[in-house]
Amino acid sequence: MNVLHIDCSPRTTSYSRQLSAAMVTRLISNHPGAQITRRDLGHEPVPHTDSDYATALSTADALASGLANGATQRSEQLIQELESAHALVIGTPMNNFTVPSTLKAWIDQIVRVGRTFAPSPNGEKIGLLQDRPVYIGIASGGFFTGEKAKQPDFLTPYLAAILGCVGIKKLQFLALQGTAFLDPSQLATQQGILLDTLRTGV
Ligand SMILES: Cc1cc2nc3c(=O)[nH]c(=O)nc-3n(C[C@H](O)[C@H](O)[C@H](O)COP(=O)(O)O)c2cc1C
Numbered sequence: 467m468n469v470l471h472i473d474c475s476p477r478t479t480s481y482s483r484q485l486s487a488a489m490v491t492r493l494i495s496n497h498p499g500a501q502i503t504r505r506d507l508g509h510e511p512v513p514h515t516d517s518d519y520a521t522a523l524s525t526a527d528a529l530a531s532g533l534a535n536g537a538t539q540r541s542e543q544l545i546q547e548l549e550s551a552h553a554l555v556i557g558t559p560m561n562n563f564t565v566p567s568t569l570k571a572w573i574d575q576i577v578r579v580g581r582t583f584a585p586s587p588n589g590e591k592i593g594l595l596q597d598r599p600v601y602i603g604i605a606s607g608g609f610f611t612g613e614k615a616k617q618p619d620f621l622t623p624y625l626a627a628i629l630g631c632v633g634i635k636k637l638q639f640l641a642l643q644g645t646a647f648l649d650p651s652q653l654a655t656q657q658g659i660l661l662d663t664l665r666t667g668v
Pocket residue numbers: 475476477479480481482483558559560561562563564605606607608609617645646
């Protein structure tokens with residue numbers, strides 16, 4: 467089994483990194499011999515899509531020449547990396563109610579018309595990738611679910627919608643909430659409770 471392990475926090479000592487690493491460890495213990503590919507968006511961000519890329523996507527002819535002149539090359543590499551993974555583990559902070567821009571930049575590269583989704587005649591987007599499990603570990607300073615929630619959550623519905631758009635629908639979210647309020651031992655306890663809910667069947 468190949469696992470693509472993505473982290474998005476710019477911080478080295480990061481709760482979402484610790485959580486995603488623990489999720490990968492659980493996955494390996496249930497699937498010995500799993501191969502891990504790392505994509506560290508927090509420390510080595512992928513560039514934003516640029517003018518050549520946007521132009522290449524604008525028409526079928528432009529797309530064909532874009533492929534030929536390399537405008538979609540980075541996107542293609544990242545899509546192939548995603549396609550080779552049987553499962554994904556993503557560690558991400560909540561930033562301003564949603565995903566950090568480093569994760570959004572990756573999403574902009576892997577959600578590509580004619581490659582990972584196709585528009586239907588009535589404007590629906592049809593996912594072209596095979597479904598696979600995605601385990602998402604979130605760290606947030608405050609709370610976005612439960613009684614203590616004082617902010618909206620545009621992170622989990624957004625990831626479900628955008629990954630669903632390319633055909634990836636088996637998502638599991640583990641959210642370590644309140645990193646700004648809880649002390650390290652409370653967070654460690656909370657992380658253990660979350661990990662026990664992880665279902666790692668692929
Ligand atoms: C730019 C920025 C925006 C943030 N926005 C939110 C937010 O909207 N909601 C929240 O609960 N925490 C927010 N936080 C706090 C982080 O989610 C929290 O510190 C989290 O633990 C960071 O993840 P990490 O520990 O993996 O680096 C924000 C932090 C930063 C730096």
